Amino acid sequence: MTAPRMMKLGAFVHETGQHVAAWRHPDAYAESGTNFAQAADVAQTAERGLFDLFFLADSAAVSVFGSPDSRGRMAKTVKFEPITMLSALAAVTSRIGLVATTSSTYNEPYTLARQFASLDHISGGRAGWNLVTSNNEAEAFNHGRDQHVAHADRYDRASEFAEIVTGLWDSWEPDAFIRDKESGVYFDPAKMHTLNHRGPYFAVRGPLNVAASPQGRPVLVQAGASDIGRDLAARTAEVVFTAQTTFEQASGFYADVMNRLPAYGRSPDEVRILPGIYPVVGRTEAEAREKFDFLQSLIHPSVGISVLEHTIGVGGLSAYPLDGPVPDMGDTNGPLSRQRLLLEAARRDNLTLWELCLLNAGPRGHLLAVGTPSQIADVMEHWFRNGAADGFNVMPAWLPGSLRDFVDMVVPELQRRGLFRTEYEAATLRGNLGLGVPHPRWRKD
Numbered sequence: 001m002t003a004p005r006m007m008k009l010g011a012f013v014h015e016t017g018q019h020v021a022a023w024r025h026p027d028a029y030a031e032s033g034t035n036f037a038q039a040a041d042v043a044q045t046a047e048r049g050l051f052d053l054f055f056l057a058d059s060a061a062v063s064v065f066g067s068p069d070s071r072g073r074m075a076k077t078v079k080f081e082p083i084t085m086l087s088a089l090a091a092v093t094s095r096i097g098l099v100a101t102t103s104s105t106y107n108e109p110y111t112l113a114r115q116f117a118s119l120d121h122i123s124g125g126r127a128g129w130n131l132v133t134s135n136n137e138a139e140a141f142n143h144g145r146d147q148h149v150a151h152a153d154r155y156d157r158a159s160e161f162a163e164i165v166t167g168l169w170d171s172w173e174p175d176a177f178i179r180d181k182e183s184g185v186y187f188d189p190a191k192m193h194t195l196n197h198r199g200p201y202f203a204v205r206g207p208l209n210v211a212a213s214p215q216g217r218p219v220l221v222q223a224g225a226s227d228i229g230r231d232l233a234a235r236t237a238e239v240v241f242t243a244q245t246t247f248e249q250a251s252g253f254y255a256d257v258m259n260r261l262p263a264y265g266r267s268p269d270e271v272r273i274l275p276g277i278y279p280v281v282g283r284t285e286a287e288a289r290e291k292f293d294f295l296q297s298l299i300h301p302s303v304g305i306s307v308l309e310h311t312i313g314v315g316g317l318s319a320y321p322l323d324g325p326v327p328d329m330g331d332t333n334g335p336l337s338r339q340r341l342l343l344e345a346a347r348r349d350n351l352t353l354w355e356l357c358l359l360n361a362g363p364r365g366h367l368l369a370v371g372t373p374s375q376i377a378d379v380m381e382h383w384f385r386n387g388a389a390d391g392f393n394v395m396p397a398w399l400p401g402s403l404r405d406f407v408d409m410v411v412p413e414l415q416r417r418g419l420f421r422t423e424y425e426a427a428t429l430r431g432n433l434g435l436g437v438p439h440p441r442w443r444k445d
């Protein structure tokens, strides 16, 4: 008898919560970007909820969007560097996967492969890398450039970058290290493999100076939804993180990514697609709505505008009346998929500019679910059973409250329905996700 298919859950965490005004909530952790104890409590709460992964978003720059007034009102400005943070969290958690977002646009593949392979050892096989191509243009200014790298170039570079990182992770066969004190042989040189990569963007000889990872290699996550982003996901990703607001969009995306796999010699059992869900849970529907409205009421107008500008990569929106229609905008060099998704929603629902600000500042293009545990589980179950998701990245609005609500109210409901585990199945992230180890390059068969 085969085991029933179970949902996979990630806790996708921004230091002070996903909601832009989260830090103003009277009970919120307002210092998580500078306070390790608060961050550790959040990770341990996710582990108590048996989440597959604790997932950090990232940006290697302070946002340069918006007025100085709005900047001074935003909490998501300072944060710990994610690999450093996850390495520390590895010591205070034992089962949950630890996934960091690190951009391929402004990093070197050798350094990144080394960091994640090290995290994988330190955590006992719980590391994952979320490959992104940088949605914050300001990262360019911190890495020797006057301008953000163009969208298509970012993806060309990302594709070569992923080839190198995964190649470096295959540098050592698992039994390469003999460490025989008697004979004096430390490792078998025949089981060390040199990459010798030369391509348009990088020259990396290798091998990696970190031994084979405890879970074969760290899990590769990818987030990027344009056509070229989906191709990269189909070629490289084992977990795909995506922003989808409706079941129709999500099932279309799911089928599209899965249909691209055979071209790269891959099959659906090698990939888990996890859309974001932004749950606001109440014991009653009215209580949930009240919680959400309260958070929305904490957004200052200048913040609402700035965050929208940042999300869609367009400036100058404060010149338009907040209660007027959303102005027309052309494509940008920024996050195309997110821009199109939001503008489609604005046209469909006839939103004013402020209503679009509120929509964006809340769930930021992800599925918003405000309701009771059973209403939220209904939506998740529908997406999960009908080809739109293999699970979800849960995006807690404020911390620690929204994550605790989910763990204490929604997780038991999912378990009651037989949709989610009641204990971890494995010690590694790959094991809990039910993913095999990708074929290493040194294997000849």
Ligand SMILES: Cc1cc2nc3c(=O)[nH]c(=O)nc-3n(C[C@H](O)[C@H](O)[C@H](O)COP(=O)(O)O)c2cc1C
Binding pocket: 056, 057, 058, 059, 101, 103, 131, 132, 133, 134, 135, 136, 223, 224, 225, 226, 227, 228, 229, 230, 241, 242, 243, 334, 335, 336, 337, 338
């Ligand atoms: C769901 C999702 C989450 C993302 N998270 C991040 C992030 O944490 N940091 C980052 O620099 N870019 C992030 N990105 C940006 C992507 O890597 C990419 O640069 C951007 O989406 C543009 O590519 P696209 O048009 O293919 O979506 C994210 C994108 C998506 C769709």
